[in-house]
Amino acid sequence: MERARRLANRAILQRLVSSTKDHSHSRRLSRVSDSFARAKQEKLIGNNRHHACNVRSRSISVEALKPSDTFPRRHNSATSDELINMAQTCGFSDLNSLIDATIPISIRRKEMSFNTFDEGLTEAEMMLHMKSLEAKNKCFKSYIGMGYYDMHVPTVILRNIMENPAWYTQYTPYQAEISQGRLESLMNYQTMVADLTALPMSNASLLDEGTAAAEAMWMCSNIHKGKRKTFVIANNCHPQTIDICMTRATGFGIKVVAVDVKDVDYGSGDVCGVLVQYPGTEGEVLDYGEFVKEAHSHGVKVVMATDLLALTMLKPPGELEVDIVVGSTQRFGVPMGYGGPHAAFLATSQEYKRMMPGRIIGISVDSCGKSALRMALQTREQHIRRDKATSNICTAQALLANMAAMYAVYHGPEGLKTIAQRVHGLAGVFALGLKKLGTEVQDLPFFDTVKIKTANAQAIADVARKSEINLRVVDGNIITVAFDETTTLEDVDNLFKVFSNGKHVSFTAASLAPEVQNALPSGLIRKSPYLTHPIFNMYHTEHEMLRYIHRLQSKDLSLCHSMIPLGSCTMKLNATTEMMPVTWPKFANIHPFAPIEQAQGYQEMFKNLGNMLCEITGFDSFSLQPNAGAAGEYAGLMVIRAYHLARGDHHRNVCIIPVSAHGTNPASAAMCGMKIVSIGTDAKGNINIEELRKAAKTHKDKLSTLMVTYPSTHGVYEEGIDEICKIIHDNGGQVYMDGANMNAQVGLTSPGWIGADVCHLNLHKTFCIPHGGGGPGMGPIGVKKHLAPFLPSHPVVPTGGIPAPDKTQPVGTISAAPWGSALILPISYSYIAMMGSKGLTEASKTAILKANYMAKRLETHYPVLFRGANGTVAHEFIIDLRGFKNSTGIEPEDVAKRLIDYGFHGPTMSFPVPGTLMIEPTESESKAELDRFCDALISIRQEIAEIENGKADINNNVLKGAPHPPSLLMGDAWTKPYSREYAAFPASWLRVSKFWPSTGRIDNVYGDRNLVCTLPPE
CATH class of the missing domain: 3.40.640.10 (Type I PLP-dependent aspartate aminotransferase-like (Major domain))
Known part of the structure; x- marks a missing residue:
């Protein structure tokens, strides 16, 4: 039965291919299909060889008895045969030969060592370890407030958005x-x-x-x-x-x-x-x-x-x-x-x-x-x-x-107001009860937070803590108690016991409720409507909410569908084991200002993660506070600024930035009040060292910083990076390295080894925190020892920087919470701990190999813009489309939109070089997926050739018409000079699984000229 089904499906596929009107396109489909089949066949042969070896073996080795749920082999996504095949395609005998030819020997580091996590935990071991950390956290009932409240995550949202890779792996x-x-x-x-x-x-x-x-x-x-x-x-x-x-x-x-x-x-x-x-x-x-x-x-x-x-x-x-x-x-x-x-x-x-x-x-x-x-x-x-x-x-x-x-x-306007009235009511009940107990409560109106005056605030807070309750102590005589959605009448009764100092309480919260009225002044009560659009008034049952979430989800391409090959953005596997602890209660439900002794699991994780990041980067200290890559850039530059100020160098404000640095760098430097000096690159994409040397000498007395990305945003390991760092140091400056391209460094070199003083790490890139459709991210910064005293601090919970003996101070507060977005740190922690030092090093090598493999496959179809000294690229590469604009009118946007028809997200467009595409495969995409993407780009190149040779119209062709949504393809009229099938099914794999765009190409200019940013009335 199964064989008959496969044969029937194959026959359907052949009929669909043969029915294509454009015969040259049919041949292209056939070639793409053959390539895809070869990739699958190679993998099958490799698996069969492995199986045959096991069959011939008569004794059981120690290796055979080790756990099978090791993580690196799942993440790095390449068999040994595939690694050799890709290396040989690039002209090298094996992976290590390619790596040796790619990374300058002067910056190669010795092997990393993580001690406890050196070999990498298995997935089962990781779960046990995270459970042990979670057990060390204590979820007290927190009434601290200050912008943070406990609440109920509707489970339909928890399961179908927060825990759903179709939402959290989007770009x-x-x-x-x-x-x-x-x-x-x-x-x-x-x-x-x-x-x-x-x-x-x-x-x-x-x-x-x-x-x-x-x-x-x-x-x-x-x-x-x-x-x-x-x-x-x-x-x-x-x-x-x-x-x-x-x-x-x-x-x-x-x-x-x-x-x-x-x-x-x-x-x-x-x-x-x-x-x-x-x-x-x-x-x-x-x-x-x-x-x-x-x-x-x-x-x-x-x-x-x-x-x-x-x-x-x-x-x-x-x-x-x-x-x-x-x-x-x-x-x-x-x-x-x-x-x-x-x-x-x-x-x-x-x-x-x-x-x-x-x-x-x-x-x-x-x-x-x-x-x-x-x-x-x-x-x-x-x-x-x-x-x-x-x-x-x-x-x-x-x-x-x-x-x-x-x-x-889900809740709608009435549901939200009901929650608010309940929270306000509970606060009112509590305030009334305290007055009955003889406790002084502030007489100003309040919404959810009650201010209490007392002779000894800390003593009451200590009593509360014994009952697993956290209160906010403002000063020696002031306590505040903030209520939230999760508070119950029983919780209020427990608070009464705390404030009664052990005496009998003659009333209950429930008994007081009828006496409580709205405490807000009539002039400040809201009378205007809100959330009147139908969307906020339709989906209040779980069934309807579930359908709405999935209806939106179906319109978005994510890593669930295909690779997202964005250069500089590193869209890699967000493994399920890494993600699971994020929603565990004793990680999710802790207030950021809870006493540290209640978060010992978190603190142990921070310490372990910091130590491993120090080993990875070659730095001495880390701050986990910056909660985005841009925040990390800003924090790192502010640390350098504070260091110069502490030394009396108030005049050092010049920041040198090569044009090959990451694109966000100049704005971050401007935010720190720095004067920006740009440095160009040579024809090979390398920093112009002589221009840099001249600029450093010219600004020697005012030089603060060099911001550099390594490998460069051009996708090249520059040979002179160590010399560049020395030039800056010799002229009194510090070196800030952007961590955007750390996926090409881990285990092979490091910012500290190269000569950088500061580096931020995009944990959402190299260390696997999901992009979440555009956030969250994390940007922790690592520093050398002399900068450690200046790391970010916090006014509520002391962190990071320490005042030095000479009274120099940390930079101040960068993010609202002491450890930034702490809840997503378990993801990177789990990734590093499961990969181990060897797995991480292999990940970097594999990412570099796969970029070179793709560049090799594409180089005869598109110019590859920059290469290193030995003709290789780093973990990403740039293909040049500029020549097509004059000859065919085709621009990067046209190629990106046509890739949507092939089921792919486009690479990074026109950055760092206008008119180009920057491609990054990552280590976690399979060879078959790389081949599928390359096949798509090769097929698109043939579509461009049809414009070049006059077979397709320069203004009305399949690239200019892309993408092609179902509404267009199924319309009554079809006026395009190419067939509907040619538009919709340019590759054979699309017959098996097709991701459909939900709209045609969107007019950017119209949207900006007619800006509407709220739901229009219906």
């Missing part, structure tokens, strides 16, 4: 035609924020509330064109927010003043903006109506940090005429996770749309004139505008924004 939605699902969800997010804040525009997420406030501060400065240098922060803001703004302000030359709300003074005429919290960090709800008017009368912009759940009951900031609103959506269905990742937001008016940080999702039209979504205003990105950028679009938390948006969709 940033640059190819909108295969990203319509998450773009709709992010549009829901923007609409949710805009509705609740009553401001017309929102972005699609930022990193956390503190950094969002810092972005708003920079917006206020830009609105005044930098002419006003003072930013005022009310001291009712969260302490981490205040510290982040102070840290960020130093690079911008802004003076931050923190004062009581009632003492804000605009008399200097130098104030660009003021930040307030609503509700305040200690719970108070103030009426800011007159405050905002007073600020505006002095030309000062008002920024308000707020809580979206509170805004279901409170008068929204937009109705108070606030200019910019920021906050976190964490309590909308995203676990606390000991600090993150969580999606922050920023909302403002249309007037400031081009100053807004982060991504904005907008509505445009596709080639058929139908409405479609895309990322709007993409020219704000750092890698395009470099030091002139107003935003780092990479700083987003798309996966968490999608969870928060779905939380609002």
Whole structure:
């Protein structure tokens, strides 16, 4: 029966191929099919050889008795025969010969050693190890608040988004035609924020509330064109927010003043903006109506940090005429996770749309004139505008924004308000009970946080801790208690026992409930509607919610479908074993400001991870605080800045950046107040060393830093990198290495060995944290010993930098939580621990081999732009399409869109060289998948040739028409000069499994000229 089914399927495939009208295309299909079959056959032969060897063996070896669930062989995705085959295709006898020819001998390192994890844990051992760490964490009931709350993640969202690789392995939605699902969800997010804040525009997420406030501060400065240098922060803001703004302000030359709300003074005429919290960090709800008017009368912009759940009951900031609103959506269905990742937001008016940080999702039209979504205003990105950028679009938390948006969709406006009223009611019951106990409670209105005055705050907190309860001690006489969605009446009764000091409590929370009324002043109660769009009022049952999530999921290409070959972005396997601990309760449900003794599992993991990262990089210390690659860049540069200042070198502000460095570098340097000097490259893509030497000498007295990416963004191991580092050091500077290309370094060389002083690591690239459709990420920084005292600190939980004997201080706070997005660190930790030192080294070698193999297969069809001294590339390579523009009108975008028809996401377009594609295969893609992608590009090259030789029209051809969605292919009219089948099925494998784009090519210009970033009314 099975054989008959296979024969029938083969016959159907042959009929479909033979029915193609374009016979030259049929031949191409046949060649692609043959190539795919050969790859499968090679793998089968290799497996059969292995099987035959086992059959002939008569004795049982020790190796045969070792566990079979070793991880590297699953991750590195190549048999020994395939490794030899690919190396020989590249002209080398084996893998090691290719590596020796590729990496300069002067920077090759000795073997890594991880001690406990040197051999790599098996997957089963890893699970046991993570369970042991989880057991060392303690999930006390936390009433700490300060922007972090426990909540219930709806299980339909937990299982179908947070734990679903079809959502967490997507890339940033640059190819909108295969990203319509998450773009709709992010549009829901923007609409949710805009509705609740009553401001017309929102972005699609930022990193956390503190950094969002810092972005708003920079917006206020830009609105005044930098002419006003003072930013005022009310001291009712969260302490981490205040510290982040102070840290960020130093690079911008802004003076931050923190004062009581009632003492804000605009008399200097130098104030660009003021930040307030609503509700305040200690719970108070103030009426800011007159405050905002007073600020505006002095030309000062008002920024308000707020809580979206509170805004279901409170008068929204937009109705108070606030200019910019920021906050976190964490309590909308995203676990606390000991600090993150969580999606922050920023909302403002249309007037400031081009100053807004982060991504904005907008509505445009596709080639058929139908409405479609895309990322709007993409020219704000750092890698395009470099030091002139107003935003780092990479700083987003798309996966968490999608969870928060779905939380609002699932509960709807009434459901959210019910949760808010319940939380507010429980806080009211608690406040009333304390008054009955004779405890003094502040008389200001509150939403969820009750402020208590007491003779000995710490003593009460200690009693609470014995009952596994965490309270916030503000000072010796003030405690706050913040309530959340998970709080119950029984929890309130337990709090009464704590505050009664062991005495009998004559009442219960339930008995007090009828006496409690809304404690909010009538003038601040929300009367305006929100979340009125049908999407927020349709999917309130699990069945409907499940279908909605899967309907959106089906529109998006992810690693579930095919390789995503983006150069510089390293889209590699996010293994299930690595992902599982993320949702375990004792990792997910810990407050970031809980006492350290309650997070000993986390602390042990941080220590182990830090030690392994030090061994990998050759550095002496690590900070895990930066919660994105861009945040890591910024933090690393600020550490260098602090080092120079501590030595009295206040004048050192010149940053040399080669054009081959990672595209985000110039904007990060500009954020630190550095003057940027660009250095060119030679014809081979290497840094022009003589130009660098001249620049370093010219700026010797002011030289601060060199920012360099290695291997370069051109995909080349530069021979003179150690000399480059020496030149910078000889002229008084420090070397900052961008970690974007660490996947080509691990185990083979290292930043510290090469000569760098600082490096950030994109854990979402080299160390397997999923991209999540555009976030989360992590950017920890490693430093040499002399820079360790300057690592980031934190005002609530001390971390990182240590004041040196000469009173030098750390750089300050970079992210809102002490250890950044701690909840995703188990992913990288598990990856490194399971791979072991040898597995990681083999991963780097295999990634390099696969890039060279692909470059070799493609070089006769497309020029490969840069190569190293021995003709090889690093872990990525660039193919040059510039010659096609004049001869055929074909540009990189056309090739990327046509690749969608073949079932692939396009490579990185026009970066770092305009008119090119940068391709990175990673070690975790199989040879068969590499061949399939190469076959697609070769087939596309033949389609370009048909334009060159006049067989296809230069303006109306299959590349210009791509991608081809079902709505176009199934339409009544077909006016294209090529067949529908030619458009839809350019390769044989598509007959078996076809990923369909949901729209035609989207008009970028229309979307920017007609910016709409919230759901249109229906």
